[in-house]
Amino acid sequence: MNAQAKGSTLSSYLETSFHNALPSLLCLLLGLVAGSILIIICGYNPVLVFGEMFSGAFGSVQGLSYTITYISPFILAALAFLIPGKAGIWNVGGQGQVYLGGITAALVALYIPMPPILWPIVALLAGAGAGALGAALPGILESYRNASAIVTTIMLNYVYAPIASFILFFVIAVTFPTTKVDSQTPKFSSAVRLPHIPGLSSSIMVFFTILIAIGVYYFLLRTTLGYKIRAVGLNPTAAEMKGIDWRKIKVVAMMIGGAVAGLAGASEVLGTYGNYVDQFAEGYFGGMGFAGIAVALVGASSPIGAIFSSVLFAVMVSGGPYIQALGIPRELVWSLQGIIIIFASMPYIYKVITKTDWSRAWRRTIVSPGKLEGQ
């Protein structure tokens, strides 16, 4: 697979097809229509299901807490996919990187005591570092060994997850024997756990996450490195002519994505759970890393869009138990997520429906040629 050709396909796809709210709203609409048909086939009333999902997710303090709790990992997992995507490299390995971040944060929280404020910060950063290292490997393999990251990141999901479980059961379990029986570590010291939002049971991480998303938006648009990442994604050959080392930039973009995924794992472990639970990232229907891809695509591959679409996905997941109370399986949400991803893969359809080439309109407003030349 020619890395350069591949790169330009992915990022031009991301840049041109989705940087507009309309196609992603259409894709969402089609996804919900298809989901409704599925609900009707199962013998339920789609209006009732979505209504219950929505009122469950916002109707009570507990429901609202769940919704807010899910927003943060969804945004971070989405960023983990879309930052490397901007450089034209596929990170389908968010799932594995989340585990690396989570287990590393758990090790810091269990074995390296520190002063109160510093401790969680170091634990989060350690998690991000582990995620970055985990993502560097497929990045290097794609840039320098021509091994497609699509495949290596998927494979490494199945390598990193067992490594995390191995550390849990054979390293942590040595000093904390209950770990083996419970498949989770004891609760961490409250000095390292992230505090909750007053009145809710969700951690304060969500505020930082939204700041990170906004920061990533400006990073991609306004900084030199962000510009280089987008330039490599749009056209590696042209970038190289401008003196940008596209190989290095791809690895760097991958590491930033991995760091964000690691942060997602670390903040879940330190905030939402307060301890390390084996296979914690599976409980998001199809896995946190894969949910992030859906969030990123519906969010028009934009960090700001991801904030909005993460709310939607959080509602679907946190509303799950409430539709289950009606006797409707919550796995419906899982299928719905898959349907939305499939619809997100068809930018051409939206072009046909709207009769407009949205890509061009976007290009003019955001990465106009003048701006590219000027930097």
Added chain:
Amino acid sequence: MAASEVAILLVLGLQQSVTIALAAQGELLSEKSGVMNIGIEGTMLLSAFVAAYMNWLLRPMFGLSTPYVALLSGIATGMLINLLLAVLSTKLYVDQVIAGIGINVLAGGITVLALIHIFDVHDQTPPAVTLPYVFTIPGIGSTGQVSLLEIFAFILPVLTYLLLSRTKFGLRIRAVGENPKAGETAGLNVVRTRILATTLGGAMLGMSGSYLSIVLNPFFVKSMTHGLGFIALGAVIAGAWSSFLVFGFSLLFGVTFGVYIEYGGMQGYTYLLAALPYLVTVIAMALTTKRLRPPTALGAPYKKE
């Protein structure tokens, strides 16, 4: 370890190899034509479910020959999904990777949904009768039973080799996978060739999924493909898109996976064993892709000008 234990372990490994080998040859066919199915895992899972469901549902109607009908329905499922993917990617320029990821997520959810809706259970279908065996490897009891699918898995690489390198249709598949534009100029129908090759590959994915749910097990268990599809994807790459090498890697990965299943769970260092087939794939890719040449047009939609 006694000799019979080694033999049983080897046969268990070979059974995993059969799943991987069938899927890998199917993926090889579609990749040769330029269509990459990342949704191989989901395709297998859906086929496995449909085969198990039909095996249970049609029992009163077909009696003893039910497993064969179930196998056909599993194959049809694989073909249908790949046909859909091929049509979408050639006619509607769908992004194959994203569509594939969607298929995987959807398959995971919808099979559990169907389990709940049809059987009112969360994990597995009621047991049915498995595909009859043709002969038995002596000395290792019921583990040594060999069915048609296992025999076919060992013949299949020869068939795909002959198809790809000795027939006109195979030449066309390779042509549209390497250089669709040149193929079009030479009078080939790129879209039709890709759809045919991918659908044929889908039959093998369906066989692979059905093998799990009506041969290896008499029922469907949720997420029962547990990564075997991705291993097959790795075998295609590590095997450098050559039928026999791909088969060789399928055997290797299958035996590794068999060891993990036999000694899996929480005893000792098996967690790391679980990672082994995937790690071997990554290492093989790291060592060989500089020299590997995948089909040039792999994953890229073809647009007529």
